Amino acid sequence: MIDNATYAQIDRRIEENLDRYIDILARLCAQPSVSAQHLGIEPCAELVATILREEGFEAEIVPSAGNPVVVGRGEGRNPKTLLMYLHYDVQPAEPLELWESPPFELTRRGNRLYARGISDDKGHIAARLAALAAVRDVLGELPCTVKFVIEGEEEIGSPNMQRFVEDHRELLASDACIWEFGGVNVYGDPEMSLGMRGICYVELKVSTANRDAHSGLGGSIFPNAAWRLVQALNTLRDENGRILIDGFYENVRPPSPRDCEYLDRAPDESGVLREMYGLQRYLGAQSGLEWKIQAVFEPTCTVCGLTSGYQGPGSKTVLPAEATAKVDFRLVPDQTPEEVVGKLRAHLDRHGFEDVAITLLAAQRPAKVDPDDPFVQLTIAAARDVYDTEMVVQPIIGGSGPLYPFVSVLGVPVVSAGVGYSDSRAHAPNENVDLDYFVKGIRHTARIIAAFGEQ
């Protein structure tokens, strides 16, 4: 058991080392690595491997079906292994004119450091290294074995991560994992998510003719692709958001009493969101636990885009030959994207829409971590000391990520801890980290590492 005096030493060491890890962060940010534009990907992977080696870890660049993955390893006193899932790719910096300093140059203004990727996710790479160094410096060695898996396609949906994990089970074998994000919520309280919804993103396309027709000619006799699409879509969902595909809900696992307990304790953001987005009302419950459950434990069917015929100003009398919709299903445990595509196809066929073509554009399985896992409890306990408040636990969040292979292929509990805060502007211009939250994220991570070695 590590005592408070040792944690105080670790905290001091973090402060002493801070400039060194800001320098490392500056080197990472100076190397563009935009996966959507395939900009700087390989050089950034090399840089990450170099930095891992400088920090005393083994590192190799492992090819994947997509961008290379940096895999690192450091032996500890205890063979128990802690995995760090991170990513070195970043979002595009555009629109450039909205940046107040060059996006690929770490710039300090006041208590904040600015650059593209400085929070998402290069700040987390630097913070993990800072935490590991402080723990090692104070304890004389790493208390547990540490592995890194740092991918280069998170910002484009991690299309190859499931396969990569399956293909490298031994290499990545571990006992627990810290996720690529973490930090504090809008109230400044530390927050952790223990699950992510899956995604099944499809394009639906209807083609009814080989060319558009004049609406005066064809209006009452020609099939119309836009009408076909509207009619097909309308069979998928009712006005309350209930999905009408046969058997769609059969694998939906409701939240457990423990999930509901955590949800109930989490802040109610229904009022803040309604105001931020100018909503008249929500689809179902308007606030409270029921609203929180619906927001994350319900699967969704979202029309993300509609395109057909004439879309410019004024009128054009055209009868469209083609129409497409982008449709995003968010999935909850234990649904799978493959299951949803199959049920969608069967549903469309049964309703006479054999002509509506489905193209699968993105797929990720939902995943959840057991909230009662000791590593989760360890992470919550570690946060108390740093943030002086109880961690908010979200049993699952609405978004998606490559959590499933970690939870189900590697079989590890996954927690979040990090340097994010409500004004981080991830994906937006002037992305930044606040130095106070940066240090707190490092301290929290260091406590998790130290306590995990003792557990």
Added chain:
Amino acid sequence: MIDNATYAQIDRRIEENLDRYIDILARLCAQPSVSAQHLGIEPCAELVATILREEGFEAEIVPSAGNPVVVGRGEGRNPKTLLMYLHYDVQPAEPLELWESPPFELTRRGNRLYARGISDDKGHIAARLAALAAVRDVLGELPCTVKFVIEGEEEIGSPNMQRFVEDHRELLASDACIWEFGGVNVYGDPEMSLGMRGICYVELKVSTANRDAHSGLGGSIFPNAAWRLVQALNTLRDENGRILIDGFYENVRPPSPRDCEYLDRAPDESGVLREMYGLQRYLGAQSGLEWKIQAVFEPTCTVCGLTSGYQGPGSKTVLPAEATAKVDFRLVPDQTPEEVVGKLRAHLDRHGFEDVAITLLAAQRPAKVDPDDPFVQLTIAAARDVYDTEMVVQPIIGGSGPLYPFVSVLGVPVVSAGVGYSDSRAHAPNENVDLDYFVKGIRHTARIIAAFGEQ
């Protein structure tokens, strides 16, 4: 009664004058007059007035709420008045690279003359003048009074013609009218339309939030503008094209036995169209009289365009705050655009779609000419002699135009006669007239003028 020898003299005179009217046509084509781009509108109106005066007519340029209208007049022996409705504006010439000769320069290749607007509608202006000149030369005077109303906004939907006719009833008062188009169909047979459907073109717009949201955040709780639009549209029409708006059909007048007689005689184009557009099948009847009736005597509700959210390649996980549809209703006698907008609003409100905003983008009333009117019969008889075949009569066509104020405000029968043919390429690159059909159109028009003066 004009005898055949006189008609033969008129035909000869048309041949003798041909170059003069091709020169007039060349002058008209050399003056761009693109209403959609407001290019050369006023100079073209001036040129048309100048040419009318050179041809011995009075002409004035009368302001309208939009582009100026050229109104002309020539006294005849008989006070009975024949009105020529024409337009001096043309479609844009773009795409320019597909033209084989400069669009605003009359170019002869073989038996064809090429230029933008040479068929639609400057060729008809020149042809009417050529017919009038030949008749006057041979008979010594015009056999009837002739008026011209030549507008400059036909290619943008004649938004001000209804009002212009209402405001100038006396100026335009007449006994019969020849429409701006006419000529032969794909089989080379002369064809006349005696009616046009009306149009009520609206934009439907839904707004559910002040900004787009992440689909992972809002999918199961936020209202989604694309879904609202899909659901609202779906209440408007069933899959067979039947419009579900309450009372929508109450003013629909079915075709008369006489209409059906003409339709039955008209060629059956169901096979040709199905092949041209690559259609699997039509919405209702597949061919024959029932198909012909459905094609033109049924009102329509056509989705001309759909726009919402993300429409680019791949996936973007966005929940759209706005969605719009362009919807074109074609109306049959005795429906009106005002009635349809009112019923649409009531329908949307009754179905809980008060939030779907309607913007009226274009409106024209449907109109029909009595097929038994003596002027219609005169026009059919005049064609026999020129084309050696019976005129095909379409009791109404699927498209729309400003026919209503002529039929209902001026109270005149309206016929078609002209220089169009199946390869005219109106609105497309390499618009042209074929000189044989050009001359036949002039001869037919001359016979109508001469016979009307005698009637």
